[in-house]
Amino acid sequence: MNAAQISDILTWGTATAYLIAMVAFTINLVTGRGVVASEDEPDEDAAASEQRSQRRRQKSLGIAKSVLILGVLVHIAAVVLRGFAAQRAPWANMYEFTVVGSLVAVLVFVIVAMRRKVWFLGAPVTGVATAAIVLGLTQLHVVADGVQPALQSYWLVLHVGVAVGGTGVFTVGMLFTVLQLLRDSYDNGSTLLRGEGAAGRGKPILKTRLLNLRWLESLPRASTLEVLSFRVNSVAFVLWTFTLISGAIWAEDAWGRFWGWDPKEVWSFVVWIVYAAYLHARATQRWTGRRAGYLVLVGYACVLFNFTGVNLIFNGKHSYSGV
Amino acid sequence: MTPDDKRSYRPEGMADDAALLDESSSDPASDKSESGSATGTTARGNKPPRRAVSDIGFVGMLRFIWRQLTSMRVALLLLMLLAAAAIPGSIIPQRSADPRGYADYIAQYPERVEWFNKLQLFDVYTSVWFSAIYILLFISLIGCILPRTKVHLRALRAEPPRTPRNFDRLPAHHRIDLGAAGEAGQVSVAATGADPDGPSTAQENSSLKPSQPAARADSSAKFIAQGVRYLRGGWLRRYRVVTETEPSGAQVIRAERGYARETGNLLFHIALVGLLLSVAAGHLLHYRGQVILVQGRGFANAQVDYNTFEAGAWFDPQDLHPFRMTLDQFDAQFRLHDAAAQDFTAFVTIDDDGQTSQETIKVNHPLEIGGAKIYLQGNGYAPVVTVTDAAGEVALSGPVPFIPDDQVYTSQGTIKVPDVTSGEQFGLVGYLLPTADQPAPNTWRSIYPEPLDPMLVLTLWHGDLGLDEGIPQNVYRLDTSRMTQVTDGDDAVTIVLRVGESIDLPEGLGTLAFEGLDRYVALDLRHDPSLAYVLISSVAAMVGLAMSLFIPRRRMWLRVRDGVVEAGGLAKTDDFGLERAVRSLAEAAAYGQPLDDRDSDTVTSD
């Protein structure tokens, strides 16, 4: 077995660890305050069950954290081995991009969570990371290999490295925004999110009680989530700016022009503009909160499309996906 | 985005002084919650009265348009429009970015060509509508920069603002009651956090001791001095500090930091204008040419020597730096098992005004001469052929570049023979296979990119090549509209030729000899005097952006009265570190240094 194969196995292991962590994080979330305290229980029982759920919360969080850390270590090992196998920075095609991007997202989450105690983000982050890694392994996987002459440059390390990083950080920002929007709807009395189904013009449209997101109550307020999202997204925006600049410098050397409106360039530009609009929207009074949140979702959709659609559908100079 | 238009734009990081100083106006704390609000409902309800456009006159009208254009709302709209307008150009192949895709597209959808041309959909990024959006955006941007620069220059010289009477109304404040002067043993702490989700602080019971006024004044001075020292210590904690004594006898410090936030913000926006101007200048001054250079041949940097040449409106042919270049050798390395390209290097000799030097050009490593860069854009093979016509005269002799189509360099090309002494013009079209392999009768393919066993596989046409009308023609395509193919019964005659072989062409057209195989390189020469400015502008934009996003702008106040040290702080934007900074200031003033030795003023405003 060679380094590349071991790397693949470790990557599968990473996905497994994240999946387990996600389950534990989810248990931690839904056994939150709002969910267990049911009203018809006698008082002593309530206290006891409160205590019990408190213990369960602590325990599930502990498990989630340890499995997550284990997953991160395996993840790092997998990426490093991949680099060894290919004899270059391990982020030159879509498969590697997905794997390294999820690593960045998870790492950013761990760093933010340690400083701000936002462990509630663990479930979505590990969920997204698991999905991305599995998609990468099953759909985008290519054999570890060197790269063509056009990519033999230290800009591969910088430009693509920062692009991967930026994408990972954007992912965390987007998840904060999703929670912010959910929490905001919940607080404003969304019946759908309270497990009462949805109604339109007095008539029930959706009679689902499945969607009972009472755990949202244990999250910080929407405004705090919004600020967290802004912090993370502004870091990602700076990284993205650097991605564009370094890409342009590289393009000047590799393709003989720094900007030529190649599909990847167009969409990177669109992403940049949408997030720029988001930052500006936040500065005006009428566009704060929910609306700014929607812009984050639009921006992230563009990031995703730039990565998937542009690589797979359009035929540009950036066709390095290896798929 | 004029500063007097507060409703539409509140510059980030710029405290709005009116709200802060006039204590009777809005609660300063509410400004903070607004910027972090997630509901969008906190916008102040009182809109400015709208005047009817008709009764403001022409100048008023112009001012109205200017106001609208420079408002944040319009800027936002233009930004979104710009993003949307950029998208079609990624879907429809663009004439300049993707000429091949464009050619295929118009061949596939001829019925769309006319109205796509009308809407400039093949030239989105130079189209009138795309340009209109970004020009408006940049006007809006300039309209935003100018007044803000003025305001900021004033703010840079201004003193930190007056001390609020009541710190309780600030988003963060911290109070330390030292009781008798300097006796830090009995401390009462009361603090409220700006963030309701943050840790709440309990209020401890205080036991105030009677104190002596003289000692108090002394220690007040000491507290103030310690506070000032704290606010000025460390390179990230450079507050601008003013101390004064209030009429009530209380001593206060007012301090402000983070002016660089707004400086960075302005730098970012100004740099964007710089970027646009440099790119525009580059468009006007640049030139670009392509040349195909066969091994052993030379080329002079003059417009006539280029295969294609294109330049900006302000380009002066004098700008072409006169040098000569010869391609001595071209090295290509491929991997044996899958023919993947490993490395390309062109070795050239440059003759620059009598000074010769040996240079190399590689992918990713252009060669720079006299302000121009030479890029290695492609490479391929040029079979060296000699063609004689029906009369036995040499009609053509030399290398003919073929264009590689795939990884194993199956190359397409044409050999056009217009200069025949007698008889019809003729042309050969087909493939060059660097390493030929015959998997089935009458089928050849290339299996490796190196010329291990080169072979030409061609078909023959005769008639009118269409070269005499002066219409530019693709040298790699044969216009067969006025030609007939030489056939043998129903099948086209296929000519298969190895190196060193020669053949008599059918129908007595002449002979063709395949004498050898040369390599050629496709070089791109480009000169753009604005590059340095483009780079400087973009890096400046990024630095400014980071400054304006990550430098917290804070105002802090400290008041010492009757053995009570009280600190308060205000930040215009979300500032996670504010609370800790305020606590640290109070503690530094009271005890000489913050109790919590973690520095609160990290760049990320932790």
Ligand code: HEM
């Ligand atoms: C102005 C020019 C450029 C821009 C705006 C740009 C933008 C981007 C962006 C946003 C990504 C993120 C990943 C993705 O969405 O696929 C990316 C990835 C990448 N870029 Fe660039 N880039 C530029 C120039 C270049 C050049 C000149 C090269 C190499 C010759 C290059 C090579 C790559 C590679 C190999 C990846 C990873 C590909 C993948 O994951 O499929 N880029 N670029």
